[in-house]
Amino acid sequence: MPTQTIPILQAELDALTEVCNIGMGHAATALSQLMGKSVSIEVPRLLVLEPASLAELLDAQEVAGLHLQILGNVRGSILILLRQENARRILELLLGKLPEPGLPLSELEGSTLKELGNILASACLNALGTMLKMTLLPSVPVLECGAAGEVLARTLGLPPGGETILMIDTMFSIADAPSSGSIFLIPAAASLGVILSSIGAR
Secondary structure, eight states, X not given: OOOOOOSOOHHHHHHHHHHHHHHHHHHHHHHHHHHTSOEEEEOOOEXXXXXXXXXXXHTTOEEEEEEEEEEESSOEEEEEEEEHHHHHHHHHHHHSSOOOTTSOOOHHHHHHHXXXXXXXXXXXXXXXXXXXXXXXXXXXXXXXXXXXXXXHHHHHOSSOSSOOXXXXXXXXXXXTEEEEEEEEEEEOHHHHHHHHHHHHHO
């Protein structure tokens, strides 16, 4: 998998991974309270990707994508991608019923995925904001379903104009049922500088 050669040190990636782990821990607590089921979310790795490699990485997978803008002193966007089978499994665990195969998601199913995206993005931004001593908030999620390349084109306008893409792998366990997803944090260039400067000052 190609990664972008940019001045981000391994120590900085490790620090960002730790911040993301803290955020996902908060998200797991919030989801557990919402669902009444045990939830754990771990971040096994964080990668820095070349913009062009994102579409290649996902290829033609069918996904559910949740796109949010970052509001506050740090600007950019967040895209949460779940493979269709993982999204369906999560909805079954959350709602007690597997979505009908081959049919568009119902209003309830779509709203449930949006709430999941809001919880994940808010937790990640809260942890990042704590590190930066800033208030960061997500916008209302926009849900897009379909082939990964099409979802990326609709939500991010890929190919992007040279932004750094941080790919956060996540491993979900809901009621002991494993699943996975990816969170793409795409800060504006100036905002990435702010984040890295803060990490360097720690």
